Amino acid sequence: MPKSPTSKHPADTAAAALWLLNGNLLDEARLASLAASLGPGERLRYRNFLRPQRAREFLLGRVLLRHAACGMLGIGNEHIVVTEREGNAPSLAFSSQQPHDLLPFHFSLSHSRGWIACAASMAFHVGLDIEDKHYPRDITALGAAAFDAEDLIRLEKLSDAQRADAFYLLWNGNEALYKLQHNLGQEAGTISAGWNCRTLPHAHLAICLCSDGDLAVLDVIELDTI
Numbered sequence: 001m002p003k004s005p006t007s008k009h010p011a012d013t014a015a016a017a018l019w020l021l022n023g024n025l026l027d028e029a030r031l032a033s034l035a036a037s038l039g040p041g042e043r044l045r046y047r048n049f050l051r052p053q054r055a056r057e058f059l060l061g062r063v064l065l066r067h068a069a070c071g072m073l074g075i076g077n078e079h080i081v082v083t084e085r086e087g088n089a090p091s092l093a094f095s096s097q098q099p100h101d102l103l104p105f106h107f108s109l110s111h112s113r114g115w116i117a118c119a120a121s122m123a124f125h126v127g128l129d130i131e132d133k134h135y136p137r138d139i140t141a142l143g144a145a146a147f148d149a150e151d152l153i154r155l156e157k158l159s160d161a162q163r164a165d166a167f168y169l170l171w172n173g174n175e176a177l178y179k180l181q182h183n184l185g186q187e188a189g190t191i192s193a194g195w196n197c198r199t200l201p202h203a204h205l206a207i208c209l210c211s212d213g214d215l216a217v218l219d220v221i222e223l224d225t226i
Contacts, residue, residue: 015217016121024114041084057111124213127180172208
């Protein structure tokens with residue numbers, strides 16, 4: 001798990017929210033209905049996915065992002081403009097002459113095996129990673145490719161059950177922190193301000209949320225549909 005430096009602003013606290021959706025529960029009719037809400041650039045990218053599951057995750061990620069923005073900012077979907085950026089997370093803007101243009105809205109998306117998640121905060125940048133804990137993985141091979149020698153030694157000393165939990169702790173933390181650094185426009189390992197990472201319990205998912213400040217309140221909302 002990434003080691004958190006001491007925050008330069010320990011008194012700064014704010015709220016964030018995390019939305020979770022099991023996209024595997026939505027039928028094709030609902031997906032078709034949701035696809036109609038995409039913008040032109042999103043529709044083009046959606047149609048270009050070759051794998052149906054990846055297309056589903058893309059669609060639901062964009063819909064969940066809009067749902068999060070509407071809920072947090074108190075605006076209608078018609079005021080939200082999502083722009084696709086190749087090799088990057090989408091950018092979010094609001095229609096002209098809306099006061100929300102001046103409000104910060106930081107977000108991070110993640111998906112795993114049909115599950116979709118969106119974290120958002122109006123105070124701090126965030127980085128989110130989710131992983132399906134029940135999907136078979138060769139954690140030994142993945143760990144050898146992704147972790148440093150110190151972490152690998154610690155993993156080797158654990159039982160099989162403990163090793164799986166420790167693997168996801170490291171994997172999620174590294175991925176979420178990487179996204180946070182990317183959202184801050186920084187190279188890996190160069191965050192200058194304090195940051196915080198937390199893991200969240202879930203029956204099916206391993207979840208880690210990182211932020212560049214202390215999130216005093218985190219609301220977790222799991223949706224049955226959208």
